[in-house]
Amino acid sequence: MHSIQTNLIALLLLLTGQLSAQILIVDPRMHHLRAGTEREWDSFKDTSEKEFSVNFKAKPNALSATLSLRQEDVKAAWVVSLNGKDLGLLDQDENARVRYLPVPPNTLKEEGNVLTIRYKDGPGKADLLPDDIVTGDIRLIASEQSSLLKEAQVNVRVLDKGSQKLVPARITITTLEKALQPVDIAPGQQQLAVRTGCVYTGDGKAAFTLPAGKYKLYASRGFEYGVDSVLLEVKKGEVANQQFTTEREVPTPGWVASDTHIHTLTNSGHGDATVQERLVTLAGEGIELPVFTDHNFVYNAKPLVQQMGLNSVLTPVTGNEFTTQVGHFNIFPLADGEKPANHQVKDWQSISQEMAHHKKVVILNHGQNVFYNFQPFGPARHISVAGQDLDGWQLPVNAMEVMNSSAQQKDFMQLYRDWFGLLNRGYFLTPAGSSDSHDVMRYLVGQGRTYIQCEDENPGEINVAKALDNFLAGRVMVSFGLMAEISVNGGDGAGGLVPVSRQDVQVSARVLGPSWIKADRISLYANGKKIREARITGNGKTGVKWEGSWTIPVTAQDTYFVAIAEGPDPQHPFWIIPKPYSRVSSVWNPQVIGSSGAVWIDADKDGKRTSAFTYAQQLITEAGANADQLISRLHAFDEAVVVQAASILQSQNKLEALTTSPAFRRASKQVKAGFEIYTKSLRESEKLRAKK
Numbered sequence: 001m002h003s004i005q006t007n008l009i010a011l012l013l014l015l016t017g018q019l020s021a022q023i024l025i026v027d028p029r030m031h032h033l034r035a036g037t038e039r040e041w042d043s044f045k046d047t048s049e050k051e052f053s054v055n056f057k058a059k060p061n062a063l064s065a066t067l068s069l070r071q072e073d074v075k076a077a078w079v080v081s082l083n084g085k086d087l088g089l090l091d092q093d094e095n096a097r098v099r100y101l102p103v104p105p106n107t108l109k110e111e112g113n114v115l116t117i118r119y120k121d122g123p124g125k126a127d128l129l130p131d132d133i134v135t136g137d138i139r140l141i142a143s144e145q146s147s148l149l150k151e152a153q154v155n156v157r158v159l160d161k162g163s164q165k166l167v168p169a170r171i172t173i174t175t176l177e178k179a180l181q182p183v184d185i186a187p188g189q190q191q192l193a194v195r196t197g198c199v200y201t202g203d204g205k206a207a208f209t210l211p212a213g214k215y216k217l218y219a220s221r222g223f224e225y226g227v228d229s230v231l232l233e234v235k236k237g238e239v240a241n242q243q244f245t246t247e248r249e250v251p252t253p254g255w256v257a258s259d260t261h262i263h264t265l266t267n268s269g270h271g272d273a274t275v276q277e278r279l280v281t282l283a284g285e286g287i288e289l290p291v292f293t294d295h296n297f298v299y300n301a302k303p304l305v306q307q308m309g310l311n312s313v314l315t316p317v318t319g320n321e322f323t324t325q326v327g328h329f330n331i332f333p334l335a336d337g338e339k340p341a342n343h344q345v346k347d348w349q350s351i352s353q354e355m356a357h358h359k360k361v362v363i364l365n366h367g368q369n370v371f372y373n374f375q376p377f378g379p380a381r382h383i384s385v386a387g388q389d390l391d392g393w394q395l396p397v398n399a400m401e402v403m404n405s406s407a408q409q410k411d412f413m414q415l416y417r418d419w420f421g422l423l424n425r426g427y428f429l430t431p432a433g434s435s436d437s438h439d440v441m442r443y444l445v446g447q448g449r450t451y452i453q454c455e456d457e458n459p460g461e462i463n464v465a466k467a468l469d470n471f472l473a474g475r476v477m478v479s480f481g482l483m484a485e486i487s488v489n490g491g492d493g494a495g496g497l498v499p500v501s502r503q504d505v506q507v508s509a510r511v512l513g514p515s516w517i518k519a520d521r522i523s524l525y526a527n528g529k530k531i532r533e534a535r536i537t538g539n540g541k542t543g544v545k546w547e548g549s550w551t552i553p554v555t556a557q558d559t560y561f562v563a564i565a566e567g568p569d570p571q572h573p574f575w576i577i578p579k580p581y582s583r584v585s586s587v588w589n590p591q592v593i594g595s596s597g598a599v600w601i602d603a604d605k606d607g608k609r610t611s612a613f614t615y616a617q618q619l620i621t622e623a624g625a626n627a628d629q630l631i632s633r634l635h636a637f638d639e640a641v642v643v644q645a646a647s648i649l650q651s652q653n654k655l656e657a658l659t660t661s662p663a664f665r666r667a668s669k670q671v672k673a674g675f676e677i678y679t680k681s682l683r684e685s686e687k688l689r690a691k692k
Contacts, residue, residue: 022142023068026115027054030136035076035119040132041579042586048132051118058108064144065103067115069135070179072096073579076131077120082107089120090135093442095576097180097196100145108140130583137177149184151212152234154242158204158219161247166204168283168313169246172218172574173197173210180573181215183208191308193277193284197573198441200277200284202310212236219244220574222286222446223479224252226542227516227574249514249543250483255451256459256467258289260363261321261330261404261434262445267294271438278445279305281437283313285446288459289467290314293321293330296340315462321365324351325372328365329397330434331358333464352396361468363399363432366407368414369582377418380688383681384418386647387425387613390685395422398472399430403480403593405448406436407581412593416564420528423560423598424640426611430471431597433478443578451477453495470495474597481570481592482519482545483512484563486599494597497609500554505601508549509563511536516575517592519545519567526552526559527612527640536565557637558610560598567592612640616648627663634671642674650682 034040034048067082071090078090080101087101117135141148158169173181180197186209191202199206212235219228228244259282266275273281279301282290292299301316319332324343329351331341341354355362367377376382381390389395400422402415409415419431437445453475454467470476474495477483487493487508489500498505511519524532536546545565552561569577569590577590600609615637623630634642649655658664659675667675 024058024140026056026138026140027136030134032134034132036130038130039586040130041588044132053116056113057111058113061105061108063105066141066143066145066148067101067103068139068141069099070137071099072134074133076129079118079120081116083113094579095180096178098182100182102145148211150209151236153186153209153239155207156242158244161245168202169219169221170284170574171199171206174216174573176214178573181210183210191280193280193440195441200280202280202283218574219246221246224248224250224286226514250512251543254453256289256454256456256462257287258450258452259287259435259446260291260432260450261293261436262290263294263438267297267299273440275304277440279308279310281440281445283310287446288314289462291317291319291332293319295321295323296343298334298338298340300336312460314459317464326374327376330363330365332361348393348396355396361399362397364397365401366404367400367418368409369407379685383685384421385677385681386643387421388647395427399432401434402431403433403448403478404436405480406443410585410587424528424612424644426613430474430476431478433480448480451479476597478595481517482565482567482594484565484594484596485510486563486596488599488601492599494599497600497602499602504551504553506549507552507561510547511545511565512543513545515542516572517567517570519565522546522565524550525562527638529639554603556603558600558603560600562596562598564595613644615641616644620645620648627658627661631663631667631671635668639674642671643678646675646678
């Protein structure tokens with residue numbers, strides 16, 4: 001049990017300038033606690049405790065007081081108790097934040113006060129849920145919480161630097177220790193969404209109250225804009241006026257910012273963002289084409305957008321997250337009053353039948369996540385490198401999420417590899433980025449987003465039909481802190497099919513991002529394999545981090561190119577990268593990424609995109625039983641075609657016969673390597689299937 005000396009316990013802080021609430025420091029240190037025996041994240045390297053307890057002296061409180069503490073990385077339920085009475089729970093939020101808890105009258109005594117923080121369900125259940133947390137800097141404040149939060153007021157205005165007009169924005173408020181600070185809202189305001197350390201404003205104005213003290217405030221407007229900030233000290237009874245300006249930093253003309261996967265508490269029944277709050281957060285994060293996709297619920301946000309006066313900054317699209325036991329699928333656009341599809345389906349063929357009359361965008365969401373014990377791209381049923389479904393199911397979608405910022409993976413490239421495998425299989429899917437946000441700030445709406453090629457001069461009047469046509473054509477970029485543009489021979493970019501007439505092509509790329517995010521590399525992939533990489537240093541001029549090109553030889557095989565940019569976690573309190581929702585490992589190395597859609601070159605000059613699977617089918621059909629011919633002809637194609645050939649032979653029960661034949665022993669290293677890549681993945685899948 002921790003013990004703090006009487007002279008430290010008795011320390012009373014007087015906040016700067018005027019007499020404020022007296023503060024008793026109970027414990028200034030931060031403590032690492034762990035629920036369970038397993039380390040949750042590798043970043044927790046020090047010794048942990050099962051629970052925290054401290055004895056201290058205090059003056060008895062005839063009136064209500066407030067307990068203040070800081071917390072980080074809290075996911076499970078942790079109870080704070082004082083003298084045997086539960087004061088409440090820590091906030092179940094992994095962001096660093098200040099937590100206030102009310103202390104009822106007559107709780108404190110002269111001596112022998114005991115404060116405890118423990119996992120709610122005790123040691124037995126804790127073994128089932130690892131949760132490492134950091135908490136401390138514990139103080140008792142001689143003021144009721146409601147009074148404490150009204151000690152000072154801050155009036156904020158956020159202007160666009162160019163037009164000097166008020167604009168929607170997010171205000172982030174932190175302590176000097178970088179913890180999100182609770183605030184209260186001054187009465188009479190409508191277009192706000194408020195949580196601890198965060199105030200979204202739909203009209204560029206906000207007035208909030210908070211304890212007297214020193215803080216750092218940030219004004220942000222989403223990925224495309226710079227961030228203004230100020231260190232602010234407010235005294236008790238003071239009203240401070242603060243004006244911020246934001247300026248566009250990322251050039252996105254002709255590209256519409258879309259979040260294709262958003263939720264509300266109002267219609268999904270979980271999370272914490274009401275429909276009104278969701279609209280304010282979308283405006284504050286600069287999402288111009290939001291798709292409302294509540295679970296098995298069709299909602300038209302247009303009337304409310306009009307009513308709230310946000311029709312000049314965004315164009316809402318009606319959709320539905322078709323939530324089934326065999327995957328989650330976003331479907332849009334839907335007509336007003338359209339009934340949700342029957343979510344009781346049990347297989348993908350039934351989903352295809354449900355979707356047959358829609359002829360709309362259908363996105364597979366978070367394909368590596370497990371729901372109802374079903375993982376769409378799990379290795380027990382799917383071979384990623386070949387895009388092969390081992391149960392023989394046909395994927396009923398025309399797009400898939402490669403970035404879901406609320407459901408990230410330990411390996412951010414896994415969903416990209418899944419997408420590459422499916423492209424090679426002949427599924428010409430559009431990559432999508434989304435937030436899947438259900439909350440005002442725990443998971444940031446628009447953090448993962450998709451840029452769609454479309455006229456964007458008037459965000460309130462976007463041509464939805466045109467935008468979605470371009471989306472389905474693959475004319476997109478996926479953004480999670482960065483953007484990666486691509487073009488071939490100075491012409492077509494993502495979604496294009498480029499004719500070629502010479503022996504090489506020039507593939508150009510450009511990496512974009514705001515000043516508050518860095519990029520450190522750009523990679524070029526051809527048919528799913530990395531073929532070029534460039535390091536990024538200095539990050540270039542504002543908005544443009546890097547631009548360059550590569551000369552790539554052309555073969556007789558159609559090829560698609562994808563550019564992927566990467567960078568380090570910016571670690572800003574207004575753009576916090578959340579940890580994986582479904583933890584599968586203690587390894588977590590967050591980073592930002594941006595990727596292009598796929599641009600194809602028509603090397604075989606047939607006027608269409610030809611997949612690796614199609615080439616492999618043709619080679620196997622033409623070779624028949626002639627193994628030497630098949631092996632010889634595969635040498636002229638890339639690894640993607642070899643992998644597809646192996647998968648086809650496996651489905652025909654001919655793989656082992658080929659790989660043990662004399663012809664295979666004479667195969668080139670390139671061909672053998674492709675077969676080995678496939679057979680290694682197949683063996684791993686077979687082991688998992690045997691355990692079922």
